[in-house]
Amino acid sequence: xxxxxxxxxxxxxxxxxxxxxxxxxxxxxxxxxxxxxxxxxxxxxxxxxxxxxxxxxxxxxxxxxxxxxxxxxxxxxxxxxxxxxxxxxxxxxxxxxxxxxxxxxxxxxxxxxxxxxxxxxxxxxxxxxxxxxxxxxxxxxxxxxxxxxxxxxxxxxxxxxxxxxxxxxxxxxxxxxxxxxxxxxxxxxxxxxxxxxxxxxxxxxxxxxxxxxxxxxxxxxxxxxxxxxxxxxxxxxxxxxxxxxxxxxxxxxxx
Amino acid sequence: xxxxxxxxxxxxxxxxxxxxxxxxxxxxxxxxxxxxxxxxxxxxxxxxxxxxxxxxxxxxxxxxxxxxxxxxxxxxxxxxxxxxxxxxxxxxxxxxxxxxxxxxxxxxxxxxxxxxxxxxxxxxxxxxxxxxxxxxxxxxxxxxxxxxxxxxxxxxxxxxxxxxxxxxxxxxxxxxxxxxxxxxxxxxxxxxxxxxxxxxxxxxxxxxxxxxxxxxxxxxxxxxxxxxxxxxxxxxxxxxxxxxxxxxxxxxxxxxxxxxxxxxxxxxxxxxxxxxxxxxxxxxxxxxxxxxxxxxxxxxxxxxxxxxxxxxxxxxxxxxxxxxxxxxxxxxxxxxxxxxxxxxxxxxxxxxxxxxxxxxxxxxxxxxxxxxxxxxxxxxxxxxxxxxxxxxxxxxxxxxxxxxxxxxxxxxxxxxxxxxxxxxxxxxxxxxxxxxxxxxxxxxxxxxxxxxxxxxxxxxxxxxxxxxxxxxxxxxxxxxxxxxxxxxxxxxxxxxxxxxxxxxxx
Numbered sequence: 001x002x003x004x005x006x007x008x009x010x011x012x013x014x015x016x017x018x019x020x021x022x023x024x025x026x027x028x029x030x031x032x033x034x035x036x037x038x039x040x041x042x043x044x045x046x047x048x049x050x051x052x053x054x055x056x057x058x059x060x061x062x063x064x065x066x067x068x069x070x071x072x073x074x075x076x077x078x079x080x081x082x083x084x085x086x087x088x089x090x091x092x093x094x095x096x097x098x099x100x101x102x103x104x105x106x107x108x109x110x111x112x113x114x115x116x117x118x119x120x121x122x123x124x125x126x127x128x129x130x131x132x133x134x135x136x137x138x139x140x141x142x143x144x145x146x147x148x149x150x151x152x153x154x155x156x157x158x159x160x161x162x163x164x165x166x167x168x169x170x171x172x173x174x175x176x177x178x179x180x181x182x183x184x185x186x187x188x189x190x191x192x193x194x195x196x197x198x199x200x201x202x203x204x205x206x207x208x209x210x211x212x213x214x215x216x217x218x219x220x221x222x223x224x225x226x227x228x229x230x231x232x233x234x235x236x237x238x239x240x241x242x243x244x245x246x247x248x249x250x251x252x253x254x255x
Numbered sequence: 256x257x258x259x260x261x262x263x264x265x266x267x268x269x270x271x272x273x274x275x276x277x278x279x280x281x282x283x284x285x286x287x288x289x290x291x292x293x294x295x296x297x298x299x300x301x302x303x304x305x306x307x308x309x310x311x312x313x314x315x316x317x318x319x320x321x322x323x324x325x326x327x328x329x330x331x332x333x334x335x336x337x338x339x340x341x342x343x344x345x346x347x348x349x350x351x352x353x354x355x356x357x358x359x360x361x362x363x364x365x366x367x368x369x370x371x372x373x374x375x376x377x378x379x380x381x382x383x384x385x386x387x388x389x390x391x392x393x394x395x396x397x398x399x400x401x402x403x404x405x406x407x408x409x410x411x412x413x414x415x416x417x418x419x420x421x422x423x424x425x426x427x428x429x430x431x432x433x434x435x436x437x438x439x440x441x442x443x444x445x446x447x448x449x450x451x452x453x454x455x456x457x458x459x460x461x462x463x464x465x466x467x468x469x470x471x472x473x474x475x476x477x478x479x480x481x482x483x484x485x486x487x488x489x490x491x492x493x494x495x496x497x498x499x500x501x502x503x504x505x506x507x508x509x510x511x512x513x514x515x516x517x518x519x520x521x522x523x524x525x526x527x528x529x530x531x532x533x534x535x536x537x538x539x540x541x542x543x544x545x546x547x548x549x550x551x552x553x554x555x556x557x558x559x560x561x562x563x564x565x566x567x568x569x570x571x572x573x574x575x576x577x578x579x580x581x582x583x584x585x586x587x588x589x590x591x592x593x594x595x596x597x598x599x600x601x602x603x604x605x606x607x608x609x610x611x612x613x614x615x616x617x618x619x620x621x622x623x624x625x626x627x628x629x630x631x632x633x634x635x636x637x638x639x640x641x642x643x644x645x646x647x648x649x650x651x652x653x654x655x656x657x658x659x660x661x662x663x664x665x666x667x668x669x670x671x672x673x674x675x676x677x678x679x680x681x682x683x684x685x686x687x688x689x690x691x692x693x694x695x696x697x698x699x700x701x702x703x704x705x706x707x708x709x710x711x712x713x714x715x716x717x718x719x720x721x722x723x724x725x726x727x728x729x730x731x732x733x734x735x736x737x738x739x740x741x742x743x744x745x746x747x748x749x750x751x752x753x754x755x756x757x758x759x760x761x
Contacts, residue, residue, distance in 0.1 A: 003589070004523045007582045014530050026537065028544030028559065052455040070459055072550055129416045133443045135757050136418055137466025137547045143416045144536075147529030161414035178370055178391040179419060179440045182411045208459040214371065214444035232549065233466070236533075 015151045019244060019254045023090060023237040030071045031089040034105045037062040039083035047075035047084060053201070053210055056084075066092055066107070066230035067100040067204035091254075093229045093242030097220065100204065100228050110227055112248035117193060121167060123156040125247055127197070128166035130186050133215060134173030134207065137233040138200035142170065144236050152240070155249055163187070168195035168226075171219035174202040174209045180216055187223050195246075197227040199239060204228050260286045261315070261324040266631035269482040269694035272710060275312070275325045283313065283328040284337045290315050290324060291341055296625070297612050298323065298697065298706045300347035301721035302355045304375055305329060309355050312719065314695055314708055318630040323695050332378070336362040343612025346727055352380035366394050369439040369760050374447065392421045392437040399425035399432050407742060411440045418756035426742055434737040434745075436730050441760035449720040462549050465724055465758035467507055470499045470539075470548040471700025472722070472758075475707040478633060478696035480554045483688035483711055488634070490677035492556030497635035498569075498672050499539060499548050499557075501665040504701035506535035508658040508665075509580055511753050515655050516587050518747040519596040527583035534576050541569055556682025561673070570673045577666050584659050597652035601736035601748035604649055613732045615703015615725045616661070617752055619645045620653035628699040639668055654751040690715045702726065702755065724758030 016023065025031070040062050047056040055068035056075045062083060064075070076084040091109055094100050099108040112118065131139050145152040146159060160166055163186045175183055187194070198219040201207035206217040219225050229242040244250045260278040264270050278286075291297065299314040308329045315324040336359035337344040346368065348359040353367045356378025365380070370391040373379050383389065391411070398406070404427055411419035419440035425433040445460050452460055461476035462469045474496050481487060488496070513528020536546035543551035543559045551557055561569065587593055603613070608621035618625040626643045628636045644660035646653040690713045698705045703725030710719035733752045737745060 003586055007527070007586050008523060010582060011527055011579055026541045026544060028542075029540060030544055050455060052453070052459050070549075071545070072459065074455070130412060131416070131418045131441075133441050133757070135463035135466030135469075136755065137463070137469070139416050139418065140467060141546065144529070144533050147533055148526050149530040149533050159416055163412075173441070174443055176441065176443050178442050179411065181390075182419060182440065186412050208456060208463050209443045209445060209448070212444040212448055214442055233547065235546070 014148055015154070016149055018237065018240070019250055022254055025088055025090065025235070025237070029088060029235065030073060030086040032066070032087055032092050032107070033064055033076070033102055034085045034087050035062050035064060035102055036083050036085075037103065039081040041081060044080065046078040046080060050074040050078045053208065061103060064102045065100060065205070066102060067097060067228060068201060068210065069230060070201055070208060070232040090235055090237040091241050092231065092234070092238055093227055093245055095227060097204070097225070097228060100230055110242060110245040113246055118248060120193065121247070125155075125157045125243070126160045126165050126167045127157065127170045128160055128163045128168070128186065128190065129170045129172070130183055132171055132173035132179040132183050132203070132219075133176035133209075134200060134202040138172035138202070141233045141236045142172070142199060142239060145240055150236060150240060155244060155247070157243055163189040164191065166190050166194070168197055169223070170197045170199055171203045171223070172199050174206045174215040174218055175222060176215050180222055183222055195226040196223045197229065197242070198225045199229045200234055201230065201232040204230060207232060261290075261326040264323045264325055264695060266323060266627065266695065266697050267478045267482055267633035269692045272691045272693050275327055275693060277327055277329070280311070280328040280330050280334050283326050284335070284340065286326060287313060287315065287337065288340050290317065291343070294319050295324065297341065297343045297347070298704070299708050299721050299723045300344060300351065301708055301719055302351045302357070303710065303719045304355065309351070309357050311351065312693070312708070312710070314706065316627070316631065316697070318625070321631060323631065325693065325695070330357060333358045333360050335360055338362050342610050343728070346731070356380050367439070369442040371442055391439045394437065396423050396437070397425070397433055397435050401427070403427055404432070420756050422745070424737070424742055424745075429741045429743060431737050431740050431742050434734045436734050438730070438756055438759050441757040443760070446720060446722050446761040449722070450717055458553065464722055464761065465755040466547055467755065468503065468700040468702065468705065468724070468758065470496070470503045470552060471698045471705045473548070473552040474500060474634070475696040475698045475705045477552055477554045478698070479694045479707045479709045480688065481685055482694035482696065483692055483709060484686035485689065486555050486683060486685035488556040489680045489683055491679045492681050493634040494672050494676050495542070495557045495559070495561055495681070496552055497639065498561070498669050499542060499551055500698065500700070501669045502535060502539045502542070503548060504665045505662055505669075506532050506539070507701040508662050509535060511750065512584060512587065512655060512658055514750050514753075515597075515651070515747065516593065518750050519593055521587060521590060521593050524583045524587040527579060531576055531580050531583065538569055538572060538576075541565065541572075553682060555685035556680070558682070560681055561676060566673045566676060570670060573666065573669060580662060584662075588656070588659065594652065596747065597655055598648070598650060600651040600744050601740060601751060602648065602650040603732055603736050605647070607735060608649065608732065611731050611735065612728050614728045615699070616654055616657050617703065617729050617732050619643065620657045621649040622647040625704070626699050627697045627704045631697055633696070633698070635672065639672060641668060651747055651751040688715045688717070700725065702753070703729065722761060724755055726754040726756075726759045729754050730759060
């Protein structure tokens with residue numbers, strides 16, 4: 001016991017100052033891309049040609065769909081004019097599928113739930129995670145939010161064991177046909193009102209498995225999705241930002 | 256010589272397909288059993304349709320020679336099962352049956368693995384009609400009958416943030432008589448997609464075979480492509496790949512040890528290790544911008560350099576983290592309340608581990624010296640030697656202890672590599688695969704050995720792409736570890752193996 005206390009004292013308080021301060025991210029982390037369509041040379045499709053998931057298109061102006069994006073940066077490397085630049089901005093969560101498409105510097109970030117729903121939730125938000133066919137990296141970075149570094153509990157958010165206890169389902173993975181029924185049943189077992197959060201490129205649009213006949217293409221193919229959190233996998237800061245945005249819990253410094 | 260019916264191959268190399276001898280299936284089975292009897296193990300069995308028959312390619316690891324042995328035989332719709340003589344083949348034969356619609360006669364428990372249709376229309380091992388629906392885990396399960404025997408079914412959706420799988424226990428009270436594990440919910444067609452993958456997509460499929468083993472699988476993928484194309488990653492790239500692989504091992508081992516602490520209610524180490532695992536993932540992000548090592552390993556080399564300042568920051572932060580890891584784990588292993596729960600729980604004997612063909616941490620915790628970093632070194636491991644960490648008790652304690660030993664050795668290895676990074680380029684152009692060749696790349700990921708077997712057709716297109724995640728070998732080890740245990744020890748035993756569902760389901 002004494003040893004445990006001594007080690008606890010030695011390791012100290014380790015919860016990060018986010019969201020009061022921005023998260024500290026390594027220089028090579030690829031955050032939300034900034035697009036400058038005015039730099040695109042006429043008839044240049046270099047970005048779209050190298051994209052593994054057809055996330056970048058030029059038809060109708062340069063656009064990058066964060067929902068499909070694997071954040072491999074093949075597009076920006078191929079771009080001869082620097083029209084695609086990766087920022088260190090971790091904020092990417094949106095309320096609609098359409099809003100995940102970047103066309104310039106800004107995107108329409110997720111708005112908070114309406115006051116009626118927020119009042120209903122009070123200071124607690126219980127999430128049931130459903131893993132459906134991804135690579136388990138999104139799950140890992142959801143899990144990390146429960147560690148003392150991120151301490152999800154201080155926001156009243158908790159990952160719960162049963163859908164019966166949940167306010168929201170957090171879905172990861174491209175939802176294989178073999179998992180579709182289990183996902184539907186988990187949703188059915190969740191009491192209304194209930195939200196669905198799609199985390200990662202797989203859950204939003206199939207990710208690297210898009211087009212495989214073994215999958216259904218993501219959470220939205222089965223359920224109504226209320227929050228889209230892009231990434232492959234999304235950084236924990238991106239996931240937490242999305243959740244706090246939904247609950248209107250972000251201070252001005254990181255909003 | 257590897258025997259009359261087998262060809263010898265070094266890990267990370269390729270050979271012309273024609274050099275792999277063809278023999279009859281029965282002869283090949285005899286050869287496999289003889290080799291396994293003298294210390295070899297089964298690394299892969301892969302099928303490839305040839306006209307109306309199936310060519311089965313086998314890869315054995317021969318540790319005493321430091322080489323691989325390859326053989327092949329053609330089989331028809333039915334053939335005599337290898338499993339009764341070589342239990343390690345049981346999952347491979349079930350996989351062959353499911354993928355290609357062949358029947359290994361005499362297989363003791365021939366069930367589907369991932370619950371999908373056969374890849375050869377018109378061939379189905381269970382004679383299912385084309386329009387019969389195939390539902391996951393709707394299949395036979397072993398059942399114990401008796402008035403006081405009851406069945407506990409868990410999953411696919413579990414209580415934690417875990418991948419889906421179905422576990423069915425036959426219990427007498429708390430006592431587990433038998434556990435059967437049925438997977439396939441994560442099946443997303445990734446192995447099959449690697450066959451005809453859009454070249455822009457292939458590397459991302461390799462990176463997502465098992466996300467927590469991104470570096471291991473992507474390295475195996477790239478080494479196999481380099482072997483087929485006669486390319487070679489420069490020494491600096493090989494060193495950076497090894498650093499990333501060891502960081503992956505460090506993060507996962509530390510995370511697992513924290514989770515094991517949590518499963519026995521020892522909260523200090525659980526809390527410390529949860530945070531430390533994240534800090535270790537952040538070191539990988541320091542190297543390549545992604546916590547799981549995405550975008551780092553590429554055919555021909557690596558995409559990111561470790562400049563001197565970055566290397567020294569990495570080294571310094573690693574030392575800091577290790578000090579905290581040491582504090583957290585010494586606390587764990589000195590606590591009698593932890594040890595009493597770890598020791599004697601979920602034991603797998605070394606003879607059972609050998610028979611089942613377990614690999615990685617699970618095998619080493621049962622006293623088997625299996626680690627391809629030492630047995631079949633490729634890349635930087637040819638120069639940086641890693642002692643094999645083993646323990647002999649085969650229980651949860653052993654699987655925890657081996658992880659702690661490996662954490663210490665990986666840390667030394669990373670520090671050594673950082674101190675003496677080879678100079679030179681980061682990547683060379685990886686030429687297109689040569690036609691009609693077979694390459695095997697094996698990498699010791701944190702869970703165990705990852706095997707990628709790739710065969711090209713005469714035009715250099717990929718004709719066979721077989722991925723074997725260590726979990727494919729090891730799930731049966733977990734099932735056997737639960738025999739005669741309390742069902743309440745399942746979470747602890749499960750975590751001590753911490754196997755991949757997506758790596759198994761592909």
